[in-house]
Amino acid sequence: MxxxxxxxxxxxxxxxxxxxxxxxxxxxxxxxxxxxxxxxxxxxxxxxxxxxxxxxxxxxxxxxxxxxxDSEWNWTAGLVKQLTYITNERSRLKEMEQLLRTAISGLALEKGNQEQVIQNLIKLTMQDKRNYERFKEQTFNEAELHLWGKLPKMNADNPESMEWIGLIGMITKYHRTQVSPSSDSVQNVIRRMLEKQKDEYQGEDAFLDKLWEMRKSPTESEQLGLYPIDVEVLEYMEQAYNISMKSQQSSIDTGGDA
CATH class of the missing domain: 1.10.1660.10 (Multidrug-efflux Transporter Regulator; Chain: A; Domain 2)
Known part of the structure; x- marks a missing residue:
């Protein structure tokens, strides 16, 4: 015993x-x-x-x-039922994982403003994901949809996406603390963004310009299922970008390094 x-x-x-x-x-x-x-x-x-x-x-x-x-327990039906449950549960847990990753990325982007992050996540989760797909298919051609798949994702854990999120988070911080978009700090972030854009999307300026114009529209951003970013932050980023472009062009015109 x-x-x-x-x-x-x-x-x-x-x-x-x-x-x-x-x-x-x-x-x-x-x-x-x-x-x-x-x-x-x-x-x-x-x-x-x-x-x-x-x-x-x-x-x-x-x-x-x-x-x-129970001697009459139906093992085949029982196992199939449990398999279905586990499969559904796996899908649910995957959705939870992606939501948590988005929340973590949101905190990095919003620089710890958890209330804003939660409100943004609530807004995203209330939308029908099928509407996102339909809108993308209506908006982008096949080549553009392929490029869409390469964009950084808020729920991704790869280094490329995480760096993009960190860079946008720094821009958000500088905007909130009223740092001039022409400052070295902001321009260094923009410079890194341009380097990554060149490395990851060389020759795809038309797609990026189209996406940027849609990104600046809260309505179209929502239809695409993009994480909400304050319009003022986007305008600040665009202002800093334009300053960087003018600086590069001025350097080229005077024969300096771009």
Missing amino acids: IHIKELAEQTNITVRTLRYYEQIELLISSSKTVGGHRLYTEEDLQKLQEIQFYKSLGYSLSDIKMMLT
């Missing part, structure tokens, strides 16, 4: 859990010591291992009890 403490150690289950299993008549000990401690047989151990296995598949304790006691 196996003492309850020994069984708990063997199966990595707490004594409290074993007592609860007996309380709900899922696993009843075969006997007890004179002192009242529960004792289990090898068959009990095997049954407990089955319970652990079914739990690892996501079954509830009530379902497991039925599986172990």
